[in-house]
Amino acid sequence: MGQTLNYFQVFSLLVLVVLIARVLAAHRRRSVGRGPTILWTSLFTAASIAILYPDLTIVVANFLGIQRGADLVLYLSVLGMFFGFFLVYTRLRRLESHITSITRELALRSVDSAAALDDAPGGGRTDQRAAAGSLPPSVRKPLVP
Amino acid sequence: MSSDRSSKKAEALNVSNEGPSSRQPPVAEERHHVRIVIAAYNEAKSIGAVVASLVPIYPDVVVVDDGSTDDTGVVATSNGASVFRHILNRGQGAALQTGIIAALEDGADYIVTFDADGQHEVDDIARLLAPLVAGEADVCLGSRFLGSAVAMPLLRRWMLRVAVLFTRATTGLPITDAHNGMRAFTRAAAERLDLRQDRMAHASEILDQFASQRLRIREVPVTVRYSAYSLDKGQRTSGAFRVLFDYMIGKWDRR
Numbered sequence: 449m450g451q452t453l454n455y456f457q458v459f460s461l462l463v464l465v466v467l468i469a470r471v472l473a474a475h476r477r478r479s480v481g482r483g484p485t486i487l488w489t490s491l492f493t494a495a496s497i498a499i500l501y502p503d504l505t506i507v508v509a510n511f512l513g514i515q516r517g518a519d520l521v522l523y524l525s526v527l528g529m530f531f532g533f534f535l536v537y538t539r540l541r542r543l544e545s546h547i548t549s550i551t552r553e554l555a556l557r558s559v560d561s562a563a564a565l566d567d568a569p570g571g572g573r574t575d576q577r578a579a580a581g582s583l584p585p586s587v588r589k590p591l592v593p
Numbered sequence: 594m595s596s597d598r599s600s601k602k603a604e605a606l607n608v609s610n611e612g613p614s615s616r617q618p619p620v621a622e623e624r625h626h627v628r629i630v631i632a633a634y635n636e637a638k639s640i641g642a643v644v645a646s647l648v649p650i651y652p653d654v655v656v657v658d659d660g661s662t663d664d665t666g667v668v669a670t671s672n673g674a675s676v677f678r679h680i681l682n683r684g685q686g687a688a689l690q691t692g693i694i695a696a697l698e699d700g701a702d703y704i705v706t707f708d709a710d711g712q713h714e715v716d717d718i719a720r721l722l723a724p725l726v727a728g729e730a731d732v733c734l735g736s737r738f739l740g741s742a743v744a745m746p747l748l749r750r751w752m753l754r755v756a757v758l759f760t761r762a763t764t765g766l767p768i769t770d771a772h773n774g775m776r777a778f779t780r781a782a783a784e785r786l787d788l789r790q791d792r793m794a795h796a797s798e799i800l801d802q803f804a805s806q807r808l809r810i811r812e813v814p815v816t817v818r819y820s821a822y823s824l825d826k827g828q829r830t831s832g833a834f835r836v837l838f839d840y841m842i843g844k845w846d847r848r
Binding site: 538541544545547548551552554555556558 | 657660677678679680681683684687690691694695698789791842846
């Protein structure tokens with residue numbers, strides 16, 4: 449540091465401080481687990497350092513064989529975003545699967561079709577499914593994230 | 594005409610659970626519970642006729658109403674089918690799996706999947722069931738390329754041929770028609786299924802699972818009839834890319 453910070457640095461540092469505070473607050477509230485908290489806090493802290501000491505990025509970049517510090521930041525961001533995208537996509541697919549399971553369970557318990565079977569000995573379909581408590585085969589893992 | 598119909602009925606009754614069984618070895622006195630499973634999404638215009646044509650011969654017809662916004666469910670019920678309703682549209686694969694689970698719970702011995710749009714012929718069902726009842730196969734698939742495809746658009750034919758090559762490569766099965774909705778399989782085969790593909794890629798997934806379970810698979814010729822209605826309602830040819838994408842993602846990420 450030493451010299452005064454420019455507007456960009458001041459603004460973005462403020463934003464990052466706020467973001468870190470929000471992550472920590474969310475962690476205290478228990479809406480975010482330990483892993484993601486550490487991840488995001490480290491990320492924002494690293495970004496703050498890179499903004500405070502831009503020359504550091506050049507040193508790291510050159511060490512890795514990249515010319516400009518900004519390029520390094522860009523590459524890392526892109527990689528991070530790809531990774532993040534696939535995490536979200538996987539989560540989405542699991543959600544879809546769970547929605548289907550719920551829809552299916554509702555369909556199989558629906559009164560219309562079970563009406564004829566409810567009089568059957570041993571209970572109707574609704575009773576049997578409720579009693580079995582077994583998850584349909586397409587949901588192997590329990591329905592808690 | 595009526596004797597024609599009753600002879601077909603007798604042939605079919607061989608494997609249905611209704612009426613007197615015809616004396617045909619080796620089935621003899623055994624009654625087999627056959628269930629027809631139809632996945633339907635907004636097929637109110639065609640489902641009535643389809644169900645009506647099935648019920649006299651195969652009384653156990655189940656329609657899985659996949660979140661239709663029209664009267665599909667009501668029309669199906671009024672023509673004699675049992676209906677399970679998905680309150681949300683989850684896709685043909687999801688609907689069929691629901692139908693299969695219900696069929697297993699209800700003690701079906703043979704499950705036949707059938708299309709809701711009138712493209713399939715009721716008479717072909719007996720041909721599909723024959724190898725299963727005779728104990729020669731666990732799964733019997735309908736093939737329009739062995740049988741006939743009436744009024745099939747050229748692009749569709751070409752895309753299906755490509756699909757066949759792809760399926761042969763991935764499953765190693767000498768299939769001639771990879772995406773045909775007419776399938777019959779035994780209870781035992783159905784119990785091995787665990788379909789995760791909700792949408793159209795289920796057709797490839799079901800073949801994958803049959804193949805990996807080393808089940809005995811046969812193909813029989815069937816007739817597939819294209820009409821303006823079914824083409825209009827049916828899959829876009831571009832949907833093939835979505836199928837491929839879903840299929841590959843499904844293999845990568847086995848939830």
